[in-house]
Amino acid sequence: MASQRSRRRIPEATVARLPVYLRILGEQFDEGVTGMSSDQLAEFAGVNAAKVRKDLSYLGSYGTRGVGYDVEFLVYQIRRELGLTHDWPVVIVGAGNLGQALAGYNGFGDRGFPVGGIVDVDEAKVGSVVGGVRVRHLSELKQVVQGRNISIGVIATPGAAAQDAADALVGAGVTSILNFAPTVINVPHGISVGKVDLAVELQILAYHEQRRSNAAQGSPLVSVPGEPRRGASA
Amino acid sequence: MASQRSRRRIPEATVARLPVYLRILGEQFDEGVTGMSSDQLAEFAGVNAAKVRKDLSYLGSYGTRGVGYDVEFLVYQIRRELGLTHDWPVVIVGAGNLGQALAGYNGFGDRGFPVGGIVDVDEAKVGSVVGGVRVRHLSELKQVVQGRNISIGVIATPGAAAQDAADALVGAGVTSILNFAPTVINVPHGISVGKVDLAVELQILAYHEQRRSNAAQGSPLVSVPGEPRRGASA
DNA sequence: GATTGTGAAAGCGTTCACAGCC
DNA sequence: GGCTGTGAACGCTTTCACAATC
Numbered sequence: 001m002a003s004q005r006s007r008r009r010i011p012e013a014t015v016a017r018l019p020v021y022l023r024i025l026g027e028q029f030d031e032g033v034t035g036m037s038s039d040q041l042a043e044f045a046g047v048n049a050a051k052v053r054k055d056l057s058y059l060g061s062y063g064t065r066g067v068g069y070d071v072e073f074l075v076y077q078i079r080r081e082l083g084l085t086h087d088w089p090v091v092i093v094g095a096g097n098l099g100q101a102l103a104g105y106n107g108f109g110d111r112g113f114p115v116g117g118i119v120d121v122d123e124a125k126v127g128s129v130v131g132g133v134r135v136r137h138l139s140e141l142k143q144v145v146q147g148r149n150i151s152i153g154v155i156a157t158p159g160a161a162a163q164d165a166a167d168a169l170v171g172a173g174v175t176s177i178l179n180f181a182p183t184v185i186n187v188p189h190g191i192s193v194g195k196v197d198l199a200v201e202l203q204i205l206a207y208h209e210q211r212r213s214n215a216a217q218g219s220p221l222v223s224v225p226g227e228p229r230r231g232a233s234a
Numbered sequence: 235m236a237s238q239r240s241r242r243r244i245p246e247a248t249v250a251r252l253p254v255y256l257r258i259l260g261e262q263f264d265e266g267v268t269g270m271s272s273d274q275l276a277e278f279a280g281v282n283a284a285k286v287r288k289d290l291s292y293l294g295s296y297g298t299r300g301v302g303y304d305v306e307f308l309v310y311q312i313r314r315e316l317g318l319t320h321d322w323p324v325v326i327v328g329a330g331n332l333g334q335a336l337a338g339y340n341g342f343g344d345r346g347f348p349v350g351g352i353v354d355v356d357e358a359k360v361g362s363v364v365g366g367v368r369v370r371h372l373s374e375l376k377q378v379v380q381g382r383n384i385s386i387g388v389i390a391t392p393g394a395a396a397q398d399a400a401d402a403l404v405g406a407g408v409t410s411i412l413n414f415a416p417t418v419i420n421v422p423h424g425i426s427v428g429k430v431d432l433a434v435e436l437q438i439l440a441y442h443e444q445r446r447s448n449a450a451q452g453s454p455l456v457s458v459p460g461e462p463r464r465g466a467s468a
Numbered sequence: 469g470a471t472t473g474t475g476a477a478a479g480c481g482t483t484c485a486c487a488g489c490c
Numbered sequence: 491g492g493c494t495g496t497g498a499a500c501g502c503t504t505t506c507a508c509a510a511t512c
Contacts, residue, residue, distance in 0.1 A: 010441075013503060019437040023416060037471065046418040049471095050505055057473055065472040065511040082437050083444025090436070101335030102432070107416060111433045112440075151443050152436065175446065176439040182257060182341060184280040192442040194435045198336070199345045201428045202324070202386065203253040203316050205410040206346075207244075208426040209385050210317025212409065247481060271493065283493095284483055291495055299494045300490040 010081070014055045020045050021052070022078045029071045037068035089116030091150045091174070093165040094157035095125045095135045098180055102156055103131030113152070117144035121161070138168060145172040152176045159183040244315070248289045254279050255286070256312045263305045271302035323350030325384045325408070327399040328391035329359045329369045332414055336390055337365030347386070351378035355395070372402060379406040386410045393417040 010018075024044045028036065038056070042049040056062065056069070059077050063069045079085055090113050092099050102108065103115050115131055121138045128135050136144060144150065153169035155162050155177060162181035169177055176192040179185055182199055244252075258278045262270065272290070276283040290296065290303070293311050297303045313319055324347050326333050336342065337349050349365055355372045362369050370378060378384065387403035389396050389411060396415035403411055410426040413419055416433055 011503070015438055015441050016434065018441075019431075019434040020418070022437075023433075024418075039471085044418065046420070048505075050507090051503090053472065054474080054504080061473065063472050066470045067512065068471065081441070083440045084437065088436070088440050088443065097335045097338045101331045104331045105432070107433050108436070111437070113433070113436045152439055176443050178435055178439060184254070184278065186280070192439055194439050196430055196432070196435060197253075198339070198430070199257075199341050199347070200250065200253040201412050201430055202322070202342070202347045203256075203318065203345070204249055205386055205412060205426055205428050206317045206322050207249050207252075207315070209322065209410050245481070273493085282483075284485090285481090287494060288482080288496080295495070297494050298490065299488070300492045302493065 008058065010058045014058055015082075017045070017047070017051075017055055018078050018082055021055070022075065022082070022084075025071050025075045025078070029075060034071055035068050036071055036074075038063070041069070084112050087112050087114055088152055089114050089148050089150050090152045090154050090178075091115075091117040091119065091141070091144055091148075091169075092154045092156055093119055093138070093141070093169060094155065094161070095120040095122070095128070095130060096156065096158075099156035100130045102154060102180075103133060105131075116148040116150050117141075119144065141168050142172040145169075145174055150174065152178070155179045155181050155185070157181055242292065244292045248292055249316075251279070251281070251285075251289055252312050252316055255289070256309065256316070256318075259305050259309045259312070263309060268305055269302050270305055270308075272297070275303070318346050321346045321348055322386055323348050323382050323384050324386045324388050324412075325349075325351040325353065325375070325378055325382075325403075326388045326390055327353055327372070327375070327403060328389065328395070329354040329356070329362070329364060330390065330392075333388075333390035334364045336388060336414075337367060339365075350382040350384050351375075353378065375402050376406040379403075379408055384408065386412070389413045389415050389419070391415055 021041060024041065025036070038049040038052040042052045045052065056074070059081055062074060062077055090108070092102055092115060095118050099118060099120070103118055108115060115133050118130060118133050118135045119138045119141050120126060120135055123137070125135050126137045151174055153174040153176070155165045155169070157165045159182045162179060162183040163185050165181075166177060166179070166185040166187055170187055170191055175190070176194075177185070177187065178194045178196065180196050182197050185193065187193055255275060258275065259270070272283040272286040276286045279286065290308070293315055296308060296311055324342070326336055326349060329337075329352050333352060333354070337352055342349060349367050352364060352367050352369045353372045353375050354360060354369055357371070359369050360371045385408060387408040387410070389399045389403070391399050393415045396413060396417040396419050399415075400411060400413070400419040400421055404421055404425055409424070410428075411419070411421065412428045412430065414430050416431050419427065421427055
């Protein structure tokens with residue numbers, strides 16, 4: 001007994017960490033590690049053990065008290081929960097610098113997100129092959145999406161074209177979008193959007209850098225903010 | 235009176251949104267807009283107005299009740315707070331696919347983060363020019379960093395090389411790192427680390443996609459999770 | 469003895485709602 | 491009348507601490 005399908009909703013913060021645990025567990029399994037405690041996993045992931053246990057508890061009670069977790073079984077459960085039991089082909093809109101890098105980046109296909117198509121508005125780019133995929137014209141987006149049953153789109157256009165790209169993706173039937181353009185896009189309700197803005201990440205670091213220099217010649221109590229960091233090494 | 239330097243600490247969540255407001259305000263200013271209310275800015279940024287006001291209040295009381303904010307003045311204040319009153323040259327470690335795309339991406343230099351150097355361990359890549367910068371060998375990292383007074387490093391290596399890259403950056407004197415490799419890196423206390431993991435973002439979207447399909451044939455109450463999204467368009 | 473799973477406490481971040489000011 | 495600035499309420503996330511289990 002005990003329901004096995006889409007159990008209680010998992011907190012977003014946990015969903016964002018599960019892929020990290022998954023990668024670590026996969027790597028360890030490949031190296032022959034069959035069991036792991038929350039302490040060990042926490043060490044690899046750079047978080048604390050209580051968080052690991054709480055996160056994993058949302059999947060169910062898959063550990064063994066006094067022993068730890070079975071690595072292979074956990075990998076399976078996380079993959080199932082994240083919906084990674086099958087591939088999710090993606091379509092990239094924008095075959096410029098970034099679009100090409102993403103298409104050529106094996107980390108996508110390797111992790112279950114093969115590039116199912118690339119489109120661009122620029123006729124000069126149409127027909128060229130990047131990452132083994134032929135660039136097609138934006139007007140063919142719908143055929144690409146429906147032909148390959150794609151539900152995830154990646155926007156790699158300049159900011160000014162991002163909203164058009166989003167509209168085109170939604171129009172073609174895509175229901176999740178990962179936006180690399182430095183622009184907020186509007187989409188209908190029911191469409192998921194993830195955002196990666198490279199400049200924003202650098203500006204956050206600049207803020208910390210600047211604080212550090214201010215602090216150096218100002219008040220005491222430095223200690224440094226930041227976020228994902230830890231001691232040792234170097 | 236009234237301290238003008240490193241005022242009360244700004245919450246991380248706010249620091250992450252200030253660059254978004256900054257970009258919007260700059261664009262609007264370029265189009266001749268001189269004043270804006272929190273409602274308008276919130277609309278552009280895709281957040282709610284109370285959040286905008288709370289965020290801006292950490293900078294000081296720079297609005298005018300009944301009127302709104304002066305765009306040019308706000309741009310100046312945000313730039314000052316984020317430490318964007320001068321450029322922050324960055325050094326990229328890894329001249330592969332991603333490193334090259336980052337070096338060629340104008341969005342960096344345009345926003346005050348010119349590429350001050352690129353290094354790689356691969357002798358075959360050393361000497362080539364990407365994004366107008368000559369690739370140098372990793373062993374020259376310290377000279378690059380110190381010669382150009384660089385404090386921000388970008389890791390664009392494969393996962394397996396990321397920790398070595400981080401160690402090399404810290405050894406060379408860099409104090410902030412933006413890590414694109416799919417690996418958790420360990421750094422000494424006092425070093426800030428930002429992380430962008432492309433596969434993680436896609437896996438989060440896959441989770442939502444999978445939930446959507448489960449929900450479609452399971453329980454009612456769909457409504458969709460996600461995060462940065464909104465109504466209208468397409 | 470070791471380690472999980474989880475209530476309860478503490479800490480952050482968001483939203484509400486309204487007093488204060490133009 | 492309109493809009494900011496902010497205390498207070500709320501909700502989500504992290505951390506603690508320990509009983510339950512192997």
